[in-house]
Amino acid sequence: MKKFLLVFLILIGFSYGQVVVGEWDKPVTPVMADYLKRVVNKAQQENAKVIILQLDTPGGLGSAMRDVIKTMINSPIPVVVYVYPPGAQAASAGAIITISADIAAMAPSTNIGSASPVNMTGKDIDETMKEKVINDMLAFVRAIAKEKGRNVKVIEKMITEAKNLSAEEALKLKVIDVIATDLNDLMKKINGKKVKKAGSTKTIKLSQNEKIVYVKQSFKEILLSILTNPVVAYLLLMIGFYGIFFELYNPGSVIPGVVGAISILLALYALNTISVNWLGVLLIILGILFFVLEIITPTFGALAVSGVIALIFGSIILISPDSPYGDIPVKVILPVALFSAAFFLTIAYFGIKAQIRKPVTGKEGMIGKIGVAETDIDPKGKVFVEGEIWDAYSEVPIKKGEEVKILSVEGLRLKVTRAHRKH
Numbered sequence: 016m017k018k019f020l021l022v023f024l025i026l027i028g029f030s031y032g033q034v035v036v037g038e039w040d041k042p043v044t045p046v047m048a049d050y051l052k053r054v055v056n057k058a059q060q061e062n063a064k065v066i067i068l069q070l071d072t073p074g075g076l077g078s079a080m081r082d083v084i085k086t087m088i089n090s091p092i093p094v095v096v097y098v099y100p101p102g103a104q105a106a107s108a109g110a111i112i113t114i115s116a117d118i119a120a121m122a123p124s125t126n127i128g129s130a131s132p133v134n135m136t137g138k139d140i141d142e143t144m145k146e147k148v149i150n151d152m153l154a155f156v157r158a159i160a161k162e163k164g165r166n167v168k169v170i171e172k173m174i175t176e177a178k179n180l181s182a183e184e185a186l187k188l189k190v191i192d193v194i195a196t197d198l199n200d201l202m203k204k205i206n207g208k209k210v211k212k213a214g215s216t217k218t219i220k221l222s223q224n225e226k227i228v229y230v231k232q233s234f235k236e237i238l239l240s241i242l243t244n245p246v247v248a249y250l251l252l253m254i255g256f257y258g259i260f261f262e263l264y265n266p267g268s269v270i271p272g273v274v275g276a277i278s279i280l281l282a283l284y285a286l287n288t289i290s291v292n293w294l295g296v297l298l299i300i301l302g303i304l305f306f307v308l309e310i311i312t313p314t315f316g317a318l319a320v321s322g323v324i325a326l327i328f329g330s331i332i333l334i335s336p337d338s339p340y341g342d343i344p345v346k347v348i349l350p351v352a353l354f355s356a357a358f359f360l361t362i363a364y365f366g367i368k369a370q371i372r373k374p375v376t377g378k379e380g381m382i383g384k385i386g387v388a389e390t391d392i393d394p395k396g397k398v399f400v401e402g403e404i405w406d407a408y409s410e411v412p413i414k415k416g417e418e419v420k421i422l423s424v425e426g427l428r429l430k431v432t433r434a435h436r437k438h
Contacts (some may be wrong), residue, residue: 043075074107248285255279298329306359
């Protein structure tokens with residue numbers, strides 16, 4: 016019985032995934048922080064020996080970066096950050112995440128660095144604020160670099176001078192620990208390495224046939240990552256404005272209002288994550304306001320042109336070209352601006368046309384219609400008009416079967432007279 020239990024326990028042990036691998040190839044956002052927490056939890060469930068995070072990022076939010084690093088430091092399982100595949104980068108926040116790992120690794124033809132802090136528009140911060148941010152970042156990085164035994168001076172230059180290093184340079188200057196061509200090569204090279212975790216030293220022991228468990232991004236994580244694409248966030252913002260406006264213009268439509276409200280909320284989440292220039296958002300709103308005013312008080316295109324200009328300028332400065340999230344291409348901005356102008360001008364055109372058009376429905380639409388007397392009308396009777404029978408009265412006698420013309424509608428009764436058709 017004891018032998019059976021021993022064999023059973025051994026089989027369970029072999030069934031665990033010994034290496035858990037996560038993959039992140041997007042900017043550093045709160046979504047990445049949540050994803051890494053899930054990877055660490057999975058590794059604990061699998062009783063893994065090591066966690067490997069394959070990283071390719073242009074950088075991102077400082078707050079999200081700190082959350083990622085906090086998760087790595089507090090993980091009971093050693094974390095390896097591997098800048099991969101060849102051609103990948105660990106820039107800005109990604110560089111600091113890499114050097115904060117228990118083992119920092121890079122593939123050939125990758126680079127690391129350029130960690131100078133920038134403001135929410137991607138531009139340099141003003142000198143006073145920049146000094147505070149840099150000093151805070153330097154203190155944070157120094158502590159981590161010293162603990163991990165990395166080259167503090169070179170890492171400091173990544174922040175103060177935006178220094179960038181190739182994989183070979185990073186290894187030579189002791190910024191990273193390993194250069195590996197692929198995952199198998201990495202596992203061979205980290206085997207036997209010692210790392211400090213929670214005040215104690217752990218040795219990574221891997222066999223040649225370790226089971227690898229990949230943690231894929233969930234649908235929620237993929238969706239939230241898509242939302243942080245500047246083009247997607249921008250289009251959602253515009254769709255939100257169109258939907259809300261259409262609902263206000265045609266109360267009771269419901270669907271445009273619902274779609275607009277959801278789009279606005281998703282856009283605000285994305286724009287807040289991306290850290291946009293809110294002056295750009297205000298200019299876009301001003302552009303939409305000009306379009307609405309064009310509808311309310313037609314100026315034969317003057318306000319519409321102003322709206323196009325405000326919308327284009329707002330869209331251009333909304334996100335900096337230096338943003339790690341990318342920017343909004345002009346080939347997207349111009350069609351959106353022109354479509355917006357066409358959309359609101361079309362509504363204005365039909366609104367003006369509707370105001371000057373003669374009513375064809377309702378009570379006003381009945382006036383002038385021709386019907387037939389269902390009974391004698393003297394002075395009261397009934398008439399047949401537009402497929403319905405109405406009570407009617409006339410100041411002149413009308414015989415049954417004669418054609419009548421409607422003069423006015425008074426409640427549910429028509430005032431008519433004898434029709435005189437031209438022949």
